[in-house]
Amino acid sequence: xxxxxxxxxxxxxxxxxxxxxxxxxxxxxxxxxxxxxxxxxxxxxxxxxxxxxxxxxxxxxxxxxxxxxxxxxxxxxxxxxxxxxxxxxxxxxxxxxxxxxxxxxxxxxxxxxxxxxxxxxxxxxxxxxxxxxxxxxxxxxxxxxxxxxxxxxxxxx
Amino acid sequence: xxxxxxxxxxxxxxxxxxxxxxxxxxxxxxxxxxxxxxxxxxxxxxxxxxxxxxxxxxxxxxxxxxxxxxxxxxxxxxxxxxxxxxxxxxxxxxxxxxxxxxxxxxxxxxxxxxxxxxxxxxxxxxxxxxxxxxxxxxxxx
Numbered sequence: 001x002x003x004x005x006x007x008x009x010x011x012x013x014x015x016x017x018x019x020x021x022x023x024x025x026x027x028x029x030x031x032x033x034x035x036x037x038x039x040x041x042x043x044x045x046x047x048x049x050x051x052x053x054x055x056x057x058x059x060x061x062x063x064x065x066x067x068x069x070x071x072x073x074x075x076x077x078x079x080x081x082x083x084x085x086x087x088x089x090x091x092x093x094x095x096x097x098x099x100x101x102x103x104x105x106x107x108x109x110x111x112x113x114x115x116x117x118x119x120x121x122x123x124x125x126x127x128x129x130x131x132x133x134x135x136x137x138x139x140x141x142x143x144x145x146x147x148x149x150x151x152x153x154x155x156x157x
Numbered sequence: 158x159x160x161x162x163x164x165x166x167x168x169x170x171x172x173x174x175x176x177x178x179x180x181x182x183x184x185x186x187x188x189x190x191x192x193x194x195x196x197x198x199x200x201x202x203x204x205x206x207x208x209x210x211x212x213x214x215x216x217x218x219x220x221x222x223x224x225x226x227x228x229x230x231x232x233x234x235x236x237x238x239x240x241x242x243x244x245x246x247x248x249x250x251x252x253x254x255x256x257x258x259x260x261x262x263x264x265x266x267x268x269x270x271x272x273x274x275x276x277x278x279x280x281x282x283x284x285x286x287x288x289x290x291x292x293x294x295x296x297x298x
Contacts, residue, residue, distance in 0.1 A: 029192065036189035037223040038179060058226050058239045062219060066194040077205070078198040091209070092197070094218035098243035 003131040003156035009087030054107040065113040090156030100149040110142040131156040162234040165272040165296040174260040213251035244290035254282040271297040
């Protein structure tokens with residue numbers, strides 16, 4: 001697949017391209033995440049008090065805001081249709097990313113993620129033309145407090 | 158997690174953190190996919206991954222980041238100490254590869270109530286670099 005970029009996509013550089021709000025963070029989600037990264041889910045939460053406050057693992061916020069998508073809405077390769085930027089197409093690879101953490105995220109929080117398109121660049125790779133999109137996403141909790149920022153570069157090849 | 162919280166004054170520039178080793182499997186990809194919704198077929202469909210030119214299913218970048226964060230916060234003894242983590246993906250990691258996570262203290266910025274520790278971070282599979290990056294942690298006095 002040759003990557004492509006529409007003029008409309010370039011016109012969105014510097015704008016907010018998506019706003020997503022999470023479901024309330026649950027202890028179940030935290031335990032699934034902990035199991036996924038090789039930890040012990042049974043060590044999270046208080047067995048004697050299911051409502052005990054729980055601060056989530058440091059990078060959990062990113063998992064909490066990943067949208068749940070119907071299979072019929074995914075691309076044939078399983079990728080989200082809105083990964084990166086509408087109007088940029090191609091097979092995807094992670095290029096690089098950064099996490100900045102400002103405040104703890106707790107079970108019960110509702111996070112809002114506002115994603116801004118920072119840049120679209122093109123370069124010639126070993127295997128052909130590449131398109132690189134960079135987005136920056138600000139995460140705030142239900143009180144409007146900034147909790148994290150995530151910047152990501154995706155390589156379309 | 159470490160038994161106690163590491164203090165800023167205990168840390169020296171050039172200090173190497175104890176490395177961590179992980180061998181994520183295809184089952185790991187399922188477990189992480191449950192939590193992260195990594196729906197891309199390269200992460201769970203081995204035939205698809207091989208057709209794309211990979212030896213096995215790909216380890217998601219978010220899992221590699223979590224391995225780095227765990228190394229740093231375990232060493233610090235405080236899961237809330239991480240302030241920044243930046244990574245560049247250099248080559249794909251696939252299921253079954255033994256990954257080594259390393260970090261080294263590169264800078265110290267004292268503050269009234271402790272200080273900020275900067276670290277260089279890397280993940281390798283054998284001799285092959287998978288990611289490189291840097292991180293900042295806040296430690297108490």
